[in-house]
Amino acid sequence: MNRKVLIAGLAIILPLLGILFLNLGRDPRAIDSPLIGKPAPAFALPTTEGTAAISLDDMKGRVVVVNFWATWCVPCLQEHEVLLRGAREYSEQAHFVGVIYQDELPQVQRFVQRRGQAYPSLFDADGKMAIAYGVGGVPETYFISPNGIITDKYAGPLSHRELARLVDKASRWGS
Amino acid sequence: MVPVLGRALILLTLFLATAGAMVGFAAGARRTAAGFAWTRRFAYAFAAAMVLTNALMVYALLARDFSVAYVAQVGSHAVPNWVAVVSLWSSLEGSILFWGLVLGLYIAAATWTTRDAPGDQMSYAAAVWLATGACFAFLLAGPAQPFGTMDPPPLDGPGPNPLLQNHLLMIAHPPFLYLGFVGMTIPFGLASAALLTGRLGHDFVRPLRTWLMVPWTFLTVAIVLGGWWAYEVLGWGGYWAWDPVENASFLPWLTATAAVHSGVLMERKGTLKGWTVTLIQATFLLTILGTFMTRSGVFNSVHSFTQSAIGPALLGFLGLGLVWSVTLLALRIDRLSSPVAVGVARSREGLFLVNNLLFVLFTFTVLIGTVFPLIVEATQNVQMSVGRPYFDRMAVPIGVTLLLLLGIGPALPWGRASAADMKRALLPPLGATALAGALGYALGVRNGWTLVTIAFGGYALHVTLHQLWLPAARRMSAGFGEAFAELARLRRRTAAYVVHLGAIVVIVSIAVSSTEGESVEAQLVPGETTTVGAYTLTFQSAEEIEQPHRISVVAHVAVTKDGRDLGLIKPRMNHYRSQRQPIGTPAVRTQAFEDLYLSVMNIDAANQRLGLLAIVKPMVGWIWIGTGIMALGGLLVLWPARRVVPPLATPVVTEGA
Numbered sequence: 001m002n003r004k005v006l007i008a009g010l011a012i013i014l015p016l017l018g019i020l021f022l023n024l025g026r027d028p029r030a031i032d033s034p035l036i037g038k039p040a041p042a043f044a045l046p047t048t049e050g051t052a053a054i055s056l057d058d059m060k061g062r063v064v065v066v067n068f069w070a071t072w073c074v075p076c077l078q079e080h081e082v083l084l085r086g087a088r089e090y091s092e093q094a095h096f097v098g099v100i101y102q103d104e105l106p107q108v109q110r111f112v113q114r115r116g117q118a119y120p121s122l123f124d125a126d127g128k129m130a131i132a133y134g135v136g137g138v139p140e141t142y143f144i145s146p147n148g149i150i151t152d153k154y155a156g157p158l159s160h161r162e163l164a165r166l167v168d169k170a171s172r173w174g175s
Numbered sequence: 176m177v178p179v180l181g182r183a184l185i186l187l188t189l190f191l192a193t194a195g196a197m198v199g200f201a202a203g204a205r206r207t208a209a210g211f212a213w214t215r216r217f218a219y220a221f222a223a224a225m226v227l228t229n230a231l232m233v234y235a236l237l238a239r240d241f242s243v244a245y246v247a248q249v250g251s252h253a254v255p256n257w258v259a260v261v262s263l264w265s266s267l268e269g270s271i272l273f274w275g276l277v278l279g280l281y282i283a284a285a286t287w288t289t290r291d292a293p294g295d296q297m298s299y300a301a302a303v304w305l306a307t308g309a310c311f312a313f314l315l316a317g318p319a320q321p322f323g324t325m326d327p328p329p330l331d332g333p334g335p336n337p338l339l340q341n342h343l344l345m346i347a348h349p350p351f352l353y354l355g356f357v358g359m360t361i362p363f364g365l366a367s368a369a370l371l372t373g374r375l376g377h378d379f380v381r382p383l384r385t386w387l388m389v390p391w392t393f394l395t396v397a398i399v400l401g402g403w404w405a406y407e408v409l410g411w412g413g414y415w416a417w418d419p420v421e422n423a424s425f426l427p428w429l430t431a432t433a434a435v436h437s438g439v440l441m442e443r444k445g446t447l448k449g450w451t452v453t454l455i456q457a458t459f460l461l462t463i464l465g466t467f468m469t470r471s472g473v474f475n476s477v478h479s480f481t482q483s484a485i486g487p488a489l490l491g492f493l494g495l496g497l498v499w500s501v502t503l504l505a506l507r508i509d510r511l512s513s514p515v516a517v518g519v520a521r522s523r524e525g526l527f528l529v530n531n532l533l534f535v536l537f538t539f540t541v542l543i544g545t546v547f548p549l550i551v552e553a554t555q556n557v558q559m560s561v562g563r564p565y566f567d568r569m570a571v572p573i574g575v576t577l578l579l580l581l582g583i584g585p586a587l588p589w590g591r592a593s594a595a596d597m598k599r600a601l602l603p604p605l606g607a608t609a610l611a612g613a614l615g616y617a618l619g620v621r622n623g624w625t626l627v628t629i630a631f632g633g634y635a636l637h638v639t640l641h642q643l644w645l646p647a648a649r650r651m652s653a654g655f656g657e658a659f660a661e662l663a664r665l666r667r668r669t670a671a672y673v674v675h676l677g678a679i680v681v682i683v684s685i686a687v688s689s690t691e692g693e694s695v696e697a698q699l700v701p702g703e704t705t706t707v708g709a710y711t712l713t714f715q716s717a718e719e720i721e722q723p724h725r726i727s728v729v730a731h732v733a734v735t736k737d738g739r740d741l742g743l744i745k746p747r748m749n750h751y752r753s754q755r756q757p758i759g760t761p762a763v764r765t766q767a768f769e770d771l772y773l774s775v776m777n778i779d780a781a782n783q784r785l786g787l788l789a790i791v792k793p794m795v796g797w798i799w800i801g802t803g804i805m806a807l808g809g810l811l812v813l814w815p816a817r818r819v820v821p822p823l824a825t826p827v828v829t830e831g832a
Contacts, residue, residue, distance in 0.1 A: 002505050009501030017494050019546060020467065022553040024486055 033134055033153045040064070040144045041132040045122035048100065048108050054120060056148065063094035063170040064144040065163075068135050069121075070103040071111045076139045079157035080115060086163045087118040094167050099124050101138045141166075145173035177235050178243050181322030184228040185315045188275065191221040192309035199302025203295045203371065211294035214301045218286040221308055225279030229263070232272055232321060236262055241332055244323030245269055251334030253723060258335065264349045265335035267470060267485065268321035273350075275311050277357040282308065285361045289382050296379060299368035307360050310492045318484040342760075344404040351397035352424060356462040358390025359427060362434075363459035366452040370503045373510035375441075375448045384438045385813065387455065391431045392809030398424050399681075399802040410746075410759035410774040412694065412790040414798070417566040422545045423465030426538055430458040433534035440527050443589075448511040449504075450531070456500040457538075463493045468545075521592050526584040533577055540569045575628055578682050581675055582635035585642050607637035620691060628686035635679045643672040667812055674808030680801030684794040692769070694790040696776065701783050708791035710771055711735045715743075719780040725751045727760075728778045730785050734764070734771065746773040746787075769793040 035041075044055035056064065067083060069076040087096040098121030100108055105123060112121070124130055133142060136155065143152040143166045151170040154162065195217025202210025232245065236259045241247045249262040249269065264273040282304045289297050315321065365383045369375040375383075401421065402414035415421060434454035437447045467489040544561045586600045611633025615626050646665050647658035662669045697705040699714035706712070715731040727749045734741040746762040761774035769791055776786035 002508050005508055006501060006505035009497075009504065013497040013501060016546065017490070017497065019549050019553055020490055020493070023549045024490060 033150070035134060035142075035150045036153060038150060039148050040066075040142070040150045041129075043122070043129045043132070045099070045124060045129060047120045048105060048112065048123050049120070051120075054097065054122060056144075059095040059097070060148055061146050063090075063146060063167055065094055065096045065167065065170075066099060066133070066142040066144065067096070068099045068101045068130060068133070068138050068140045068142075070101045070138050071107045072103065073101075073138045075157040077115075079139050082158055082160050082163060084116070084118045085160065086158075086167070089164075090167050093171055095119070097122060099129055101130055101135065102127065143167065143170040145170045147174065149173060176242075177231065177240050178322045178324040181228065181231050181235075181243065182316075182320070184224060184231060185312060185320075185322065188221060188224040188228060188279075189309060189312035189316050191217055191224055192305045192312050195221055195305040196302045196309055199298045199305060203299035203302060203368070206295045208294065211298050214298045215286050215290070218282050218301045218305060221305060222279035222283035225275045225308075229272060229276040232269065233260060233263060236260065239332075240328075241330070242325050242328040243321070244325050245272075245321040247325045247329050247332050249335045250332040252331050254334045261346050262335040264353070268315075268319045270349070270353075271311060271314050271319045271485070272321050274353055274357055275308070275315060277350075277353045278304075278308055278311060278360060281358055281361055285364075285382075285386055288385075289365075292378060292382060293372075293374075296365075296368040296372050296374065299371045300364040303364035303367045304360055307364075310495075314485060314488055318488050342404060342408050344400055344407060348397060348400040348404055351393050351400055355390050355394025355397045355424075356427070356465065358386075358393060359431065359455075359459045359462045361386040361390070362455045366455040367499075367503060369448075369452060369511065370507040373507055375452070375511050377442075380438070380442045383455075384435070384442060387431065387434055387438065388809060388812050391428070391435060392806055392813070394424065394428050394431065395809065396802060396806050398428060399799065403799060406795070407763060408758070408760060410761040410788075412761075412772050412774065412788070412792065413689075414795070417541075417544070417561075417563055419545050420465075420469050422541050423461075423468045426541055426545075427458045427461040427465060429534050429538045429541070430454050430461060433531045433538075434458060436527055436534075437531050440524060444524065446524075449508040452511060453504060453508070454531075454535075456504065460493065460496050460500060461538075463489070463496055467493055521587070521597065523584055523587045523589050526580055526587060530577065530580050530584065533573055533580070537570070537573050537577075540573070541566070544569075571624055574682060575624065575631060578628060578631045578635055578679070581678065582631060582638050585672070585675070586638045604634045604637035604641075608634040611636070615687075620687065622690040625686045625690045629683055632679050632683040635675070639672050639675045639679065643669065643676070666814060670808045670811035672808075673811060674805050677801045677804030677806075677808060680804060681798055684797035684801060687794040688792050688798065691794075692790060692792040694788065697787050697789070699785045699787060705787065705789065707771075707789040708769075709736050710741075710789070710791065712773070712787070712789055714785050714787065717778050717780045717783050717785055725749045728775075728780050730773075730775055730778055730787070732762075732773060732785075732787070744771070744773050746775045748775045748778050765796050767796070770795045 040056060042056050044053045046053050065083075065086070067079075069079070083096065083098075087094075090096075096119035098117075098119065100121055100123050108121065108123070122129070139155075139157055141154045141158055142150055143154075145151050151173045152166050154166065158166075195214060198210065198217055199214040202214050232243075234240075235243045235246050236250055237256060239246065239250050239252055239259070241250065245266070245268050249266045250259060254262075262269065264270045282301070285304070286297075286301055289300070362383055365379070365386060369379060369383070398421075401424065405416070406412075406414040431454075434451055437451040437454060440447045441451050467486070470485050470489060544565050547561050582604065583601065586604065588596055588600065592600070608630045612626055612630035615629035620626055620629065643662075646661045646668070650658040650661045693708050695705055695707040697703075699705065701714055701716055704711055704713045711734070713733040713735075715733055718729045718731065720727045720729060727747045729745050729747040732744050732746070734744050741764065744762045744764060747760045748757050749760060750757045759775050761772055763773075764771040770793075772790040772792060774788040774790075776788050778785050
């Protein structure tokens with residue numbers, strides 16, 4: 001038995017295994033945001049159809065799904081169907097709201113005419129809301145619990161399954 | 176039907192691997208001829224079962240049998256048949272199945288070529304190979320089951336990851352990588368057998384070195400193919416980013432290269448046995464670490480597969496392998512200890528040692544840089560990454576020193592050298608050194624490290640060509656044919672210097688291409704021009720092309736060099752329907768000594784605007800050529816030695832007897 005080899009070997013492998021073990025089960029797609037677990041920043045913005053402004057306070061009491069998107073973003077088109085279906089299925093549980101990210105109003109209106117919508121989209125003309133939420137790109141979706149806490153941030157197009165899971169998680173937040 | 180048959184075949188491979196491993200360990204301990212024979216049979220049977228399982232999956236992919244879960248995940252009626260076949264390794268479960276195929280073929284080939292080696296050692300080795308096989312068969316049977324049943328089967332599937340269809344290199348890269356990674360199982364088994372029996376005799380060193388060289392060659396090619404793909408596809412103009420997954424393939428290459436060199440001393444001098452065996456064990460474990468890194472979701476990288484249940488299982492295997500290796504080394508390394516002292520400083524042996532220490536230092540440097548973000552994240556809950564500057568600062572001096580050794584080492588004689596010997600060996604290449612440095616300076620290189628690299632490259636080139644030609648030169652008087660025959664006879668020596676030649680070309684090209692050249696970023700409207708180096712680029716138009724799986728916007732850029740028309744170059748930006756970010760396809764015009772590289776930063780077809788990144792990079796093509804030379808050298812090592820002519824064909828004239 002060569003003790004030096006044993007001790008040197010263990011000194012290298014045990015910390016390595018420990019670190020890998022501690023990092024297991026982390027999803028690199030679920031983006032870390034300092035906002036998770038904190039109250040969602042308040043907003044009050046006009047809709048793209050020119051109707052009265054919608055604010056976060058108006059929607060309290062239910063889960064709020066905030067989806068940042070743009071007409072020039074191809075994955076957003078792909079995600080659109082998922083969100084339409086989700087908004088219909090969870091109409092009892094959740095409010096859905098879109099936020100236009102760096103886009104022009106006429107293009108958005110044309111897009112909505114062509115592809116339809118099931119919930120209002122807000123026009124974030126100066127990008128203040130995107131900055132407040134720390135948006136890194138589109139599509140990006142925030143899930144807010146009925147009492148106004150951000151429970152998740154998801155980057156990239158949502159699948160129906162992922163959407164269902166995150167709405168469910170937000171609705172049970174704190175309970 | 177197919178899913179059930181597939182699952183049955185996987186269970187069969189699991190059984191054959193497990194039973195074979197147990198029989199192998201028992202046969203190694205008891206040393207019975209019957210045990211040896213049965214171990215070999217299990218090895219062949221495992222290989223056959225893996226071939227069948229993979230054949231069944233390929234059949235299902237070609238038949239678009241969407242009742243098979245993996246086919247439903249990556250198959251599609253819309254893709255051509257060749258895409259359907261390569262889909263075998265395009266996604267997680269399929270890639271593990273393909274891994275099993277490669278392992279099976281390696282085990283069968285290694286079992287066949289070592290059939291005359293000592294039975295107890297071969298049984299132990301086969302037992303270790305089959306135990307590894309059992310681990311992967313377990314993954315296939317459980318967390319990575321590719322033959323799940325889809326009921327009811329979907330009518331069509333989404334097709335494989337579009338990136339796989341984006342470039343031919345992406346189809347070639349994974350098989351080479353698997354051939355490199357999986358192949359390290361073979362030397363690992365042989366090294367374990369040497370430790371288990373406490374013997375590493377001359378008859379065992381040869382197969383160990385050969386079976387180290389096979390995966391080493393594949394791994395070398397695979398790493399460079401990966402870089403080449405990044406260069407041709409990712410659009411930032413580089414080929415290496417020290418990404419965790421790139422490092423995962425580089426780490427075992429470093430330890431394997433060290434083992435290839437210490438193996439020379441082991442074979443010639445009978446020294447460094449314990450050390451070489453340690454390096455081989457480390458190489459295998461680093462391939463498993465690499466597999467874990469790409470498949471567990473712990474590391475965030477462009478290359479990796481997404482998160483899965485395979486992570487914990489692979490971590491378990493890694494732990495098992497680490498404990499196995501450390502225990503085995505601690506128990507048995509003293510039995511392999513060398514009878515002869517190694518350390519003669521002023522000799523080729525001494526430089527082999529320095530070479531090994533540098534490669535190990537390099538390994539630890541890269542390993543620490545790769546794992547450090549995980550340490551920070553686990554202890555402080557902050558996301559961070561270790562960037563290029565750390566790796567470059569560490570890798571450049573180590574790489575340059577290795578290049579210097581590559582020159583000095585082969586020039587020195589074996590054994591203790593006198594001062595006169597040293598002078599005679601080391602002074603002549605200084606002329607080539609000065610010449611190379613001056614040439615670099617004359618061509619405009621001003622970066623200090625690059626100039627040093629070019630000068631050392633000149634030294635190493637002189638020594639390598641001299642050593643390569645030396646045996647032939649001695650026979651030149653007998654004619655060119657004789658000289659060539661002598662090189663062929665010294666096949667392994669010749670091959671080693673061919674690999675060195677390729678390595679010099681690669682190292683110098685990396686140094687030049689990463690520090691020299693020019694780049695320009697410009698926002699253009701149609702008709703506007705920009706210049707980079709000797710090239711004038713004129714943006715003509717942007718064209719939108721809609722395809723079923725993507726929307727591409729193509730820029731038409733007219734290129735002239737010194738007034739000479741080089742035609743249209745068309746870089747493009749692709750929006751894949753399943754990807755969040757657009758993926759550019761740069762256009763690369765490769766010439767003898769420089770590449771013109773055009774990449775779209777942003778493009779708007781509606782308003783006809785283009786943001787263009789144009790790079791002139793010297794010597795990039797020589798990295799691929801140098802790697803080709805290295806691979807050629809690797810093949811030469813493996814080329815079967817000419818058979819000894821049987822005595823009947825050449826009647827020996829015994830004069831005077």
